[in-house]
Amino acid sequence: MIKQPIYLDYSATTPVDPRVAEKMIPYLTEKFGNPASRSHEFGWDAERAVEEAREQVAALVNADSKEIIWTSGATESNNLAIKGAAHFYKGKGKHLVTVMTEHKAVIDTMRHLESEGYEVTYLMPETNGLVDMEKFKAALRPDTLLASVMLVNNEIGVIQDIAALGEVCRAKGVLFHVDAAQATGKVTIDLAKLKVDLMSFSAHKTYGPKGIGALYVQRKPRVRLEAQMHGGGHERGLRSGTLATHQIVGMGEAFRIAREEMATENERIRYLRDRLYKGMSQIEEAHVNGDMEQRVPHNLNISFNFVEGESLIMAIRELAVSSGSACTSASLEPSYVLRALGRSDELAHSSIRFTIGRFTTEEEIDFAIDLVKAKIGRLREMSPLWDMFKEGVDLSTVQWAAH
């Protein structure tokens, strides 16, 4: 018997790996010291644990541990990176570049900067979700101070060519920020090679705890930021506030596991995703959103034509999936990411994001395929649009009468 609903929403959040939880618990209970306490073993113990975790996070992305700053999550990291750099380098220019399909934490932060007088270019991606290099180059201006492009998209899972984008930025003297919240443990990240100045991370998308993230701040060449949270001067003055030791330890362990196991794990997950893809492909008028090659192995985002999105979600309640990203799915607006790919409102509305993870089984995937097939069949049986489509009516030419 499969536990229901089946969790296929690993891009929204992941369960904490049991090994991670086990490592965290002592830092909640007996090793509870404040890492900033300088006068006793409780504090020193906590500080040692924090520094070990910093090494583990740095190791996954081949950075120096001194380049890792703890934050409360990727949203805060994105805010700190973008506002912090824009404020610090405001003498250098007032223009920033990003992509329409970025996470809200980047888009909203850019909007915030616009209200302060900065100018922002929001690049439209290609229909496969990827950024065109020439369009990106053309968007950079002499007064551009920062560009922000995510490594892996949260909705459609496409992987941007960060290496090439970074080269362009470095050549033009533009700071390059990358939101890698969805990428850790899924794609290899080598910050020693990449021309990336700032990179955001989150623990809870990689089997670590919620409420903890990090920002990579490159040291050579040195990137400066204006702190966004002021107080005791923790994290070398870049981010004040008592460090949540257990969460940090959890992120370190989660990233250690990701580094050691991602190669084999991704193979297994890719197999499951491809199986799911194959199953879904048998459904008529199912359209994959985003490039299928330049894509993380655990994501499948599909729009089902001639099915109403809300009815579909209700019909497949045995699956915990999302339509649009988790952070915006409380609203009934069609996903702005899918709209940016040129999808119609109808197709955007009827999209389902399946994201597979460490604890997904083949049995669950097969159950999901059968369920979706059956439910879509039933929904379409009741749909006059589907009937018209099957009769060969070109729906785009139909004149709808208001009544």
Added chain:
Amino acid sequence: MGSAWQRYKTIPSLCRNVELELKRMLPTYFDHNATTPLDERVLQVMLPFFRERYGNASSRHEYGRAARKAVDDAREQVADMVGAHPSQVVFVSGGTEANNLLIKGAAARCQPSQVAVSAVEHSSVTRPAQELREQGWKVRKLAVDSAGRLEMDDVKIALRESATGLVSVMLANNETGVVQDVATVAELARSVGAMAHTDAVQALGKMPVSFAALNVHAMTISAHKVYGPKGIGALVLDKRLDIKPQITGGEHEKGLRAGTENVPAIVGFGAACALATSRLTELPLKLQQMRERMDQGLRTIGAVLFGDGAERLANTSYFAIPGIDGETLVMVLDRAGFAVASGSACSSGGTDPSPVLLAMGVERELARCAVRVSLGRDNEMSQVERFLQALQGEILGLKRLVAVAI
């Protein structure tokens, strides 16, 4: 240690010895104003949210809805403890973020004028206030007397001499434990149309804290000072107050604070508040008795007590042994098995004397000798007695060293 421990456990007599030995080895924790151990019951409440009920509270499926429900329940528990409405509780990553959010967020919504903060505020209030200078704000420090109490006359002067947009005075000081008359400050602030904020991080759980009774517009609280987890706090906020979010990127916390909700920590915060409320009658009494013995013993030894005579939190003793450097004393006390602090744990590194003591008019030399003992719910009177004995011994030793050096 695990396997060795298992082996010992099979031999009852040995086992008892080991237990005694372990007890002797564990230092006595007297630094509860820095952070507190997580209550075992809070841990039990949190654990399922790591492994089984791990949904993102913004997700609409069952996992998400279960997480949302847990967050809502915790919000009620937190609100209940501080006499607020659940809708007034905004979860953030901790006290520092709450103070930053309120000060910068409120200032962003009004014309620059004066921001008045007490001279003994935590750095997470004073630093954001100083940041406001860039936008044309004037920062006015409100004076305290030699016992660390806010000079109410100076508050009146400050509000008279310059148009004031925001007043922030902490409810209880992290170093001295001195409690301020925040309700009166709020009344004075309101009379000139200024917003009133209080940082109640240290007061929570050690004395009754009521958002409604204090009559402030906003109040900061944190979980890890009340036997809850680190990494979670709240800004309790009068909804009529318009503040600008400082972390953007989603409609979390009614648009005031973006970022995926830290569900296990929020749940832990709620549970910690519920437990702290149930302890609020008996715990301060127990702490008070131990603290009185502590103060009496310290006086006998010749210590100068800071904040003496002022209303203080029941758990805090802040003192100096003239001529003995505070840093040195905490080190020898650590070796003797007592975890205490010199000054505030949050001011990283620096060996500058405490700004709180300097604001109280304490001489720099004496301020450098400051040591803080902050008691908690697991402490016992016998630990206080042993501490006083150890302290006396260490002082004699250190004084002898000084004498030899001369």
